[in-house]
Amino acid sequence: MKFLVCISKTPETTSKIxxxxxxxxxxxxxxxxxxxxxxxxxxxxxxxxxxxxxxxxVTAINVGPASNDTVIRKxxxxxxxxxxxxxxxxxSAMYVAKQIAEHAKDGGYDAIFLGKETIDYNGAExxxxxxxxxxxPFVSFASHMDLDGGVATIKRDIEGGVEILEVNTPLVISxxxxxxxxxIPNMRGIMMAKRKPLNVVEPVGFDDxxxxxxxxxxxxxxxxxxxxxxxxDELVRLLHEEAKVI
Amino acid sequence: xxxxxxxxxxxxREDRFQGHDYYNIDQLLSExxxxxxxxxxxxxxxxVSPVIExxxxxxxxxxxxxxxLSEIGAFGPSLPTxxxxxxxxxxxxxxxxxxxxxxxxxxxxxASVQGSLVMxxxxxxxxxxxxxKYLPKLGSGEFIGCFGLTEPDHGSNPAGMVTHYTEDGDDIxxxxxxxxITNSPIADxxxxxxxxPDGIVRGIIVEKEMKGFSAPEIHGKWSLxxxxxxxxxxxxxxxPKTNILxxxxxxxxxxxxxxxxxxxxxxxxxGAAMDCYDSALRYSQERIQFGxxxxxxxxxxxxxxxxxxxxxxxxxxxxxxxxxxxxxxATPAQISMAKRNNVNMALEIAREARQIHGGMGITxxxxxxxxxxxxxxxxxYEGTHDIHLLITGMDVTGFNAxx
Ligand SMILES: Cc1cc2nc3c(=O)[nH]c(=O)nc-3n(C[C@H](O)[C@H](O)[C@H](O)COP(=O)(O)OP(=O)(O)OC[C@H]3O[C@@H](n4cnc5c(N)ncnc54)[C@H](O)[C@@H]3O)c2cc1C
Numbered sequence: 005m006k007f008l009v010c011i012s013k014t015p016e017t018t019s020k021i022x023x024x025x026x027x028x029x030x031x032x033x034x035x036x037x038x039x040x041x042x043x044x045x046x047x048x049x050x051x052x053x054x055x056x057x058x059x060x061x062v063t064a065i066n067v068g069p070a071s072n073d074t075v076i077r078k079x080x081x082x083x084x085x086x087x088x089x090x091x092x093x094x095x096s097a098m099y100v101a102k103q104i105a106e107h108a109k110d111g112g113y114d115a116i117f118l119g120k121e122t123i124d125y126n127g128a129e130x131x132x133x134x135x136x137x138x139x140x141p142f143v144s145f146a147s148h149m150d151l152d153g154g155v156a157t158i159k160r161d162i163e164g165g166v167e168i169l170e171v172n173t174p175l176v177i178s179x180x181x182x183x184x185x186x187x188i189p190n191m192r193g194i195m196m197a198k199r200k201p202l203n204v205v206e207p208v209g210f211d212d213x214x215x216x217x218x219x220x221x222x223x224x225x226x227x228x229x230x231x232x233x234x235x236x237d238e239l240v241r242l243l244h245e246e247a248k249v250i
Numbered sequence: 251x252x253x254x255x256x257x258x259x260x261x262x263r264e265d266r267f268q269g270h271d272y273y274n275i276d277q278l279l280s281e282x283x284x285x286x287x288x289x290x291x292x293x294x295x296x297x298v299s300p301v302i303e304x305x306x307x308x309x310x311x312x313x314x315x316x317x318x319l320s321e322i323g324a325f326g327p328s329l330p331t332x333x334x335x336x337x338x339x340x341x342x343x344x345x346x347x348x349x350x351x352x353x354x355x356x357x358x359x360x361a362s363v364q365g366s367l368v369m370x371x372x373x374x375x376x377x378x379x380x381x382x383k384y385l386p387k388l389g390s391g392e393f394i395g396c397f398g399l400t401e402p403d404h405g406s407n408p409a410g411m412v413t414h415y416t417e418d419g420d421d422i423x424x425x426x427x428x429x430x431i432t433n434s435p436i437a438d439x440x441x442x443x444x445x446x447p448d449g450i451v452r453g454i455i456v457e458k459e460m461k462g463f464s465a466p467e468i469h470g471k472w473s474l475x476x477x478x479x480x481x482x483x484x485x486x487x488x489x490p491k492t493n494i495l496x497x498x499x500x501x502x503x504x505x506x507x508x509x510x511x512x513x514x515x516x517x518x519x520x521g522a523a524m525d526c527y528d529s530a531l532r533y534s535q536e537r538i539q540f541g542x543x544x545x546x547x548x549x550x551x552x553x554x555x556x557x558x559x560x561x562x563x564x565x566x567x568x569x570x571x572x573x574x575x576x577x578x579x580a581t582p583a584q585i586s587m588a589k590r591n592n593v594n595m596a597l598e599i600a601r602e603a604r605q606i607h608g609g610m611g612i613t614x615x616x617x618x619x620x621x622x623x624x625x626x627x628x629x630x631y632e633g634t635h636d637i638h639l640l641i642t643g644m645d646v647t648g649f650n651a652x653x
Binding site for chain 1: 268292293
């Protein structure tokens, strides 16, 4: 079976987020990057487990510049057989979905995995767009997936419960916590990754209908106000008049 | 909370460690180095941090971690893959040691001994049969090894050793005792340095089951408590001559192993220092006294600023030493300088970091006191702080001031 796993690069979770150029660009200075955890821990590892159970190959794909190669190499170190990097700035979800779809349309993949969202923009859009471009079924937020012949049994977390689906392959599936467990690459994997193919391909032209025009940071947290614990009236007044929560 | 068989519970406290790279030294590292470092960092956060305080408190060795260390590839990463190593370069080995010691010097010691003091001499000085017999099993953690050089009466002066053997047909008969041997009570085999009938030091592989060989544990350590230490006692132990390492004679055998391990310690100490600094930096932002975070006081800033300065210097020293080692040009004296400087740096940072944590600094809520106590061993083993100074002294003056 052939599996494709979409991986992306996100700022490390403790990064201090700032914007430059009049709040129109993400300020990348001093930012450390990691592989998006939903892609790495759940999507990639489940694809690898299925490959180990059923045979086949796992290909990792990323849309991004050459500086993303470290993250791609990590996917190879964890166990992907080969990788594709589409050499372009990932301008928008639609742009990325289009580029991946161009690669995947003739790839003969049985399942295309991706994380349920990235931990930076939290868009959760690419999976659905990709499925639409490829005219495939899409299941989001999967916490369990098994394959039997051409049928995938998938559990997805819904508010207060679990939904169980059967879906014919090929399909696009977005991974939530529970789909698999993090695999830490070992030194052997890291060394083997150096010799695995990482194919760089140029993007297809695409007139992106979506453009970021600006960012806003959440309002800074106000200083803590200390009140006399006996003074309930003042507390109620502040919650009502200043915080406006009651 | 997860309970392991021996009652050790996984702590739910999160390990919030972040690496520190003030001079962008990461840019000097390859993709492979960064991947190796981050993988071991993740492994330590997952496997070591949740249990290490309890193992240290109980003075117990987390033996289950041998398997994990072998799976991640921490044993002999720079040895060829054919012999169970990782085929990596010296800087990769260094960053792996750094991350292990960030977790605990005892865990790093497990890997140093197995890789540099047991696998390395068998690889470098052993016969092909010895290599094939022992190395894959050591690399996979199926065998645990130890390294016996130090004796009760010969520490800094190992050449004065009294452990010796006589020949008897195809065997040798080994007598003597070794002291302070990391992993000895749990080891399947020991690489023992002993004098032959000609008075020349040779390396001998002694196996656990051999009659007359015992390895009692040394108790009562206030340092490296999560690492097991013992003696090696040889009473007329009959060892086949085929267990002698054929390709080395004299003190350069054990000393070249020590060079490897000391090199790793020069990196390892940076890990312990970074952990202390990282914790102190965070504490200085969170702990409020006199109405402000203590990080706003100049004296706290002096401590933190000096810590990161010293860590940065140590990182550059280690990186340069690693580059020389990759070229096969790092001299034992250069390794001595880095081991001495970096371990002492780490110990001083642990002490300063302890002060920044106030009373909390003496508890197991923070890693500081454990690192500080561990580093007292690291300052002494693999050549004491003073002995390494004398090595530098001899190297620059040409005069031997040891004896
Ligand atoms: C926890 C632990 C684990 C260890 N693991 C191992 C192991 O796995 N294998 C192994 O072989 N060894 C091991 N060692 C032993 C370690 O290498 C020795 O402790 C070390 O070499 C010092 O020897 P010593 O303790 O006998 O001290 P000594 O040599 O007696 O030194 C005592 C003091 O005298 C100083 N001194 C000695 N000679 C001179 C001189 N000429 N000039 C100036 N000062 C001098 C020293 O610097 C030191 O301060 C371990 C030690 C410890 C504590």
